[in-house]
Amino acid sequence: MTDEAFRSLYGQYRVPLFRFAYRLTGSAPVAEDIVHDCFVGLFRGGYKAERASQRTYLYAAIRNLSRKHHRDSGREDELCDVVDQVQDPLGTVVSQETSEEVRRAVEALPLLQREVLVLFEYEELPLDEIAKIVDAELAAVKSRLHRARERLRKALIPAMKGMTK
Amino acid sequence: MIGPDEELRRVLKLWEAPEPSAKLDERVWHSKPRRRWKWLPVAAGVILAVGIARFWNSSSGIETRIEATGFTPIANGAITVVKTGEKQ
Structure with a gap:
């Protein structure tokens, strides 16, 4: 990959990939580490054009590195998407910061549901591409999104009530 | 009239992610392999070729001589095969 091509790709994806990593890990420094490692993998020849588009490859790399981070930090139990107990991170207390409420609610999701939700709602990627990124069947992706x-x-x-008033 | 998905979407969008810092750019560019390494094998080849050429030039001034003064070939040289342990 030429310097010019790398610069172009980095300029195009650094912010969306950082946002994705940040929403999966909840930490800006960790998200920066993950984006860094993702691009290091790219220029070491990790990308194979015949397998996936560059965008799919990059998002999948961020997703895998985030999962590795969860494993290394002993948060793998968050991965499970079968347990569907409704946690109420807010309790009955209505927070003054709606943004913070949303962050906490999204972070309370199991990782498999969270990654699908973030890719669909925040990154606005199509479901078939999300299925490739998370290496799952389309039906599983739809199910995770629905549960999330x-x-x-x-x-x-x-x-939500506050928004519609 | 807003549907439930649209309503949820609007609430979700309230959570904005921060921007990555300039430090990230520095780290990524610092980790990127420098292109000069690409030319390292070529440079090594050129240096090797120059070295061989210089050696060749310097060694071409040496003249190899064979001194044959006093050499007399053996007349009617015959080959005798002697077996191990056999008395001559």
Whole structure:
């Protein structure tokens, strides 16, 4: 890859990839480490054009590095998307900071649901591309997204009521 | 009338991610392999070729001589095969 091509790719994706990593890990310094490692992998020849588009490759790399971070920090139990107990991070207390409420509600999602939700709602990627990124069937992606939305609706009802007033 | 998905989407968008710092750019560019390494094998080849050429030039001034004064070939040289342990 030429310097020019690398610069172009880095300029195009550094912010969206950082946002994605930040929303998966909840930490800006960790997200920067992950984006750094992702691009180091890219210029060491990790990308194979015949396998996926560059965008799919980069998002998948961020997703895998974030999962590695979760494993290394002993948060792998967050991965499970079967347990569907509705946590209410807000309790009955309505936070003054809606943004903070949303952050906490999204971070309370199991990782498999969170990554699908972030890719769809924040990065606005199509479902078939999300399926490639998370290496899952399309039906599984739809199911995870549905469960994530249900949980968020229940967790964010106070905030949603505030929005519609 | 806003649907439930649209309503949720609007609430989710309230959570904004920060921007990456300029430090990230520095780290990525610092980690990127420098292109000069690409030319290292070429440079090594050129240095080797120059070295060989210089050696060749310097060694071409040496003249190899064979001194044959006093050499007399053996007349009617015959080959005798002697077996191990056999008395001559």
